[in-house]
Amino acid sequence: MKFFFDKKNENGEPNKEQEGPLIEFNEVSKKYGQIIALYKVNLKIKRGEFVCLVGPSGAGKSTVLRLLIREEKPTKGHIAIAGRDINRLRHKELPFLRRKIGMVFQDYKLLPNKNVCENVAYALEVCDATKGEIAHKVPKIIELVGLAERTNSYPKELSGGEEQRVSIARALVHAPRLLIADEPTGNLDHDNAREIVQLLLKINQAGTTVILATHNRDIVNNLRKRVVTMREGKIISDQMQGKYII
Amino acid sequence: MKIVTLERILKLGLTNFWRNRWLSLAATFVMTITLLTISIFTILNLVIQATSESVKSKIDMTVSFYDNVEEEKIQSLETALATMAVVKSTHYIDKDEALSIWQTLPIKDRTKQLVTKDSNPLPRSLQIKAYNPEDLSKVAEFFDNYKPLISRISYENNKDIIQRLINITKFIKQIGWIISLIFITISVLIILNTIRLTIFTRKDEIEIMKLVGASDFFVRIPFIIEGALYGILASILSTFLLYLAIHFISPMVSSYLGTVAFDLNLFFGLNFWRIFLLQLGAGSFIGIACSLFSAHRYLKV
Numbered sequence: 001m002k003f004f005f006d007k008k009n010e011n012g013e014p015n016k017e018q019e020g021p022l023i024e025f026n027e028v029s030k031k032y033g034q035i036i037a038l039y040k041v042n043l044k045i046k047r048g049e050f051v052c053l054v055g056p057s058g059a060g061k062s063t064v065l066r067l068l069i070r071e072e073k074p075t076k077g078h079i080a081i082a083g084r085d086i087n088r089l090r091h092k093e094l095p096f097l098r099r100k101i102g103m104v105f106q107d108y109k110l111l112p113n114k115n116v117c118e119n120v121a122y123a124l125e126v127c128d129a130t131k132g133e134i135a136h137k138v139p140k141i142i143e144l145v146g147l148a149e150r151t152n153s154y155p156k157e158l159s160g161g162e163e164q165r166v167s168i169a170r171a172l173v174h175a176p177r178l179l180i181a182d183e184p185t186g187n188l189d190h191d192n193a194r195e196i197v198q199l200l201l202k203i204n205q206a207g208t209t210v211i212l213a214t215h216n217r218d219i220v221n222n223l224r225k226r227v228v229t230m231r232e233g234k235i236i237s238d239q240m241q242g243k244y245i246i
Numbered sequence: 247m248k249i250v251t252l253e254r255i256l257k258l259g260l261t262n263f264w265r266n267r268w269l270s271l272a273a274t275f276v277m278t279i280t281l282l283t284i285s286i287f288t289i290l291n292l293v294i295q296a297t298s299e300s301v302k303s304k305i306d307m308t309v310s311f312y313d314n315v316e317e318e319k320i321q322s323l324e325t326a327l328a329t330m331a332v333v334k335s336t337h338y339i340d341k342d343e344a345l346s347i348w349q350t351l352p353i354k355d356r357t358k359q360l361v362t363k364d365s366n367p368l369p370r371s372l373q374i375k376a377y378n379p380e381d382l383s384k385v386a387e388f389f390d391n392y393k394p395l396i397s398r399i400s401y402e403n404n405k406d407i408i409q410r411l412i413n414i415t416k417f418i419k420q421i422g423w424i425i426s427l428i429f430i431t432i433s434v435l436i437i438l439n440t441i442r443l444t445i446f447t448r449k450d451e452i453e454i455m456k457l458v459g460a461s462d463f464f465v466r467i468p469f470i471i472e473g474a475l476y477g478i479l480a481s482i483l484s485t486f487l488l489y490l491a492i493h494f495i496s497p498m499v500s501s502y503l504g505t506v507a508f509d510l511n512l513f514f515g516l517n518f519w520r521i522f523l524l525q526l527g528a529g530s531f532i533g534i535a536c537s538l539f540s541a542h543r544y545l546k547v
Contacts, residue, residue, distance in 0.1 A: 095456075126459045126460040126464055
């Protein structure tokens with residue numbers, strides 16, 4: 001499991017999985033009780049792509065993202081990441097998948113008993129990073145999201161926008177191969193939102209695959225990246241240099 | 247496991263304990279009460295046991311012989327008794343000893359003077375103790391064959407009282423354990439619930455940790471450390487309280503009961519480390535087990 005996403009396999013040879021798509025949804029359906037959240041979704045995302053996932057609320061964007069980190073399992077269909085069917089991952093393997101993914105949660109999901117610095121550091125601590133690495137990386141990323149002055153504040157002392165930026169910092173700090181952002185600009189004003197998007201672009205340029213779920217029409221239209229539009233649990237359009245169409 | 251992980255986890259556990267200090271404090275107090283309950287009832291049972299043993303050990307039977315029975319006959323009976331499995335000890339009381347016992351009895355001096363070395367009507371007797379006083383009836387049966395030799399068997403007169411005494415001690419012992427078990431169960435359930443509550447308030451936290459990529463182990467360990475901390479702090483507190491209680495109550499108990507069947511103070515002094523370590527063990531075990539049990543269900547994410 002440790003070679004998830006890695007370019008080379010155990011024998012040091014180039015990984016064959018590297019050639020296929022990074023993410024592949026195959027006829028994926030998800031039901032919550034009687035409610036159908038996703039219906040037969042097919043989606044391929046290549047390594048290094050920047051994908052905007054758009055659509056009205058309840059369209060199934062968050063469900064797609066939750067399935068990717070195996071917070072939930074699909075009712076039907078298969079999801080492969082780097083060629084591996086993640087439905088078949090054992091409970092013990094899940095942490096390894098999640099450590100390779102950075103996720104910005106819509107509801108931030110910060111640890112309430114930890115301050116900003118500790119929240120960000122936690123993502124490194126779980127992957128056995130050394131003290132030196134943590135001391136080096138955490139302040140840097142906190143500064144990058146503009147929270148240098150709030151390092152020792154606790155989540156309940158922060159504004160929504162600030163919490164969101166902590167969530168972003170935590171998702172980025174361990175340099176994930178895949179960054180998933182669920183409405184990362186939802187609570188930010190226009191300027192802040194643009195900064196965050198610039199940050200995502202920069203990370204993407206460095207080789208990280210980015211999936212951005214958003215309502216924000218301006219952001220999507222200015223990005224000129226691939227846009228996947230969802231509605232009522234289905235993908236209704238998928239354009240390479242897309243616009244917000246709904 | 248790497249040292250850096252161990253250090254990190256320890257720190258996480260201690261920080262959690264401190265940041266949730268009110269809940270931690272509550273859990274520690276409840277744990278203290280649990281440990282005190284366990285200790286007090288265990289000690290109480292020991293006291294009951296010691297007392298009932300001492301009562302039991304005082305139960306014996308005396309078989310008195312007619313003066314015309316030959317000394318050898320009595321001695322051969324004594325040897326025969328000694329071979330019986332149920333007999334703990336036998337003691338032959340000759341005329342001289344019977345006299346000296348007579349003289350220590352709390353009776354009037356005038357009555358005492360009726361018996362002298364030269365005119366001694368006191369019978370020779372065998373004093374018999376059994377390992378288990380209930381078995382004295384078997385000894386009594388043994389003497390059924392020698393009735394013509396025997397002037398008196400104390401057992402026959404005291405049979406009912408002995409039986410009642412035996413039943414009472416048995417009953418008290420059983421009741422003691424049952425009540426202790428009930429109280430211990432109740433207090434363990436309360437501590438389980440308290441720890442569940444402290445963990446329930448952090449159920450979202452556990453979920454977040456898992457979603458960020460923490461392994462079950464990494465999530466669980468701080469909770470284990472917290473559980474152990476409840477146990478460690480509570481065992482210190484409870485041993486201290488127990489010490490105070492025994493120190494002040496023990497003299498009162500002794501003066502009230504009169505006899506010193508069981509010196510609590512001495513017992514506590516001699517077994518201090520054992521008591522403390524047992525509490526430490528029990529406390530840590532309960533704390534850790536309850537934490538693991540409570541955290542388990544939230545780890546499934």
